[in-house]
Amino acid sequence: MIGLALKGVSKRFGTSLVLDDVSLEVGASELLVVLGPSGCGKSTLLRAIAGLESIDSGAIEIEGERVDHLTPGKRGVAMVFQSYALYPHMTVRENISFGLVNVGVATAEIDRRIADVSRMLEMEPLLNRLPAELSGGQRQRVAIGRAIVKDPRVFMFDEPLSNLDAALRSRTRHEIANLHRRIKRTMVFVTHDQTEAMTLADRIVVMNQQRIEQIGTPSEVYNHPATLFVATFVGSPAMNTLAVTRVAAAETLQRVRLADGTQIDTLVPTSALPSEGPLRIGLRPESVKLCAPGEGLTNATVEFAEFMGDKTHVYLALASEDRIVAVDGASFTARVGETLGIKFDAAGTHLFDAEGRNCRRFS
């Protein structure tokens, strides 16, 4: 069953287009993460689903029912805001029950729901406190509790972890994942942080410049990026992309040449490529292997190495002034200025055309 559907949704603010013909479907108990850089339209998308922004064209449906003409309170959705948006002069109990009181839920039922949610989120000692007396993590839990208690059809999270410190962010991420497993509702989670996206999502929607670039599982988005933007946005360090030219040959799989003349075999059929136009090769740092100079496809000079504890990010410069990043083990010892050989794992190569589309077909 479809929990949430957007069909051709567009929106403008004055003359600026903020959502450009966005269509997607979210399954009934799916956790969909909308990932993208600042200004890509992801928060506007979330607010449009919630009814906090109107849309200029298209339709929004929740469980098959069209909702884009309804007020926010009537859509059966709940939202956890980035700044939590707790009512500052109401206690935690009053904050959580405010929505239920407004729709006339019986007091006994309200008390039961508050007891359940405060047990689930371990908030029982906090019920009589004001938001100003809570820590950031506690406020986060109250905001989530306020959403749960309304029993909505769709949960929405607008960058809820941005205001938390790193340790708390990690813990809260696990709590949200547990919450999703427990209550099994449609959830839409907006973030610019790819770690949150990769760890929480059933599927990820990658947005850029008001459009959807790709919808897929975390594995699909990481291993089979549909566009150059997705390839370079997801993954840290970012995927290496270098300008290449075609090597005319009889093989069915395309071979390309870097600026310094190095030839690389790819797994992209020549038939999948446009007959002309510039190409860029994409290689994740883990597809770039280091070896002794002269033993690889080409040589490169070490510019910088970042020791991460379990691995090392090595920043190298090719003879053509192109720069690439490789991932090596924790025992990497080469110094800055040293020359190393590099090999490329063909299974990890992608080719992007002039429009940034990935020409590699995945079955």
Add this chain to the structure above:
Amino acid sequence: MRVWSAAAGEARSGMLFVAPYLMVFSILLVFPLFSGMWLSLHKADLFGGSQFIGWENYTRLFRDPVFLKSVRNTGYFVVLTVPALAIIGLGLALALNNRSRRSAILRGLFFSSSVLSVTIVTLIWRMVLIPDGGLIAGVMKSIGMAPIPFLSSAHLALPALAMVTVWWCIGLPMMLFLAALQQVPADLYEAAALDNAGWWRTLLSITLPSIRRTAVVVVVIEIILQFQLFGQAQIMTLGGPNNASLPIVLFIYQVGFQRWDIGYAAAASEILFCIILAAAMTQFFAARGRRRG
């Protein structure tokens, strides 16, 4: 040692900056305050010669029917104006708290009356209120009603002054409330919308609690200001008819600068000071007490 003298040096230069204002403050405010208290214990006039009489001025005031009438008038005036200024000011702020051009123009318009002097305000309102050719009289005549002599009616003179004052002073409360409303985070209203809160519920549960501190400030400021009603009464009604619109400050003015009984006037002004202090502090502490632990 070095830290201590650095701090002392900073304190010295701080005092130098504050000294000019402190001097003016002391000469023009602190000294007259205590000098007035001392004067109120004397029988004195402006031509020299004062005699210490202790509390006699005060006992005389509490037996003076004109003074007591002026206290009742002023209290009534404050009750008429302060709630009106707070409620209408809040209403205008709520209505005009948006980015449209029309609201910007209206905000300027409603504030513009505050920059006028009392002479201009009273001149304008005379032309509105007088029964002989005034604006309201004209409207009433056109619908077949007899014109009302607002300023010469014992029952209507003070309410008329209150109406003039609210028109004149509405700018400040409106601006203070506007500033407070703009401090309320927008996502509170969005959360309330998602919580199915209607307009009235949002006003009562979100907006008003969020601007409570400003509301207290507005009420306290207006109590202090309106207890000092003078210009409108002096120019429009001279405190009449028959002291029906005589406020305390006009009483002080008449006693001090027309009858030259400045000790008596000083005593009346000390009583006014105490009334304002009590009213403002009561409001302040009542508002503080209502806030949750």
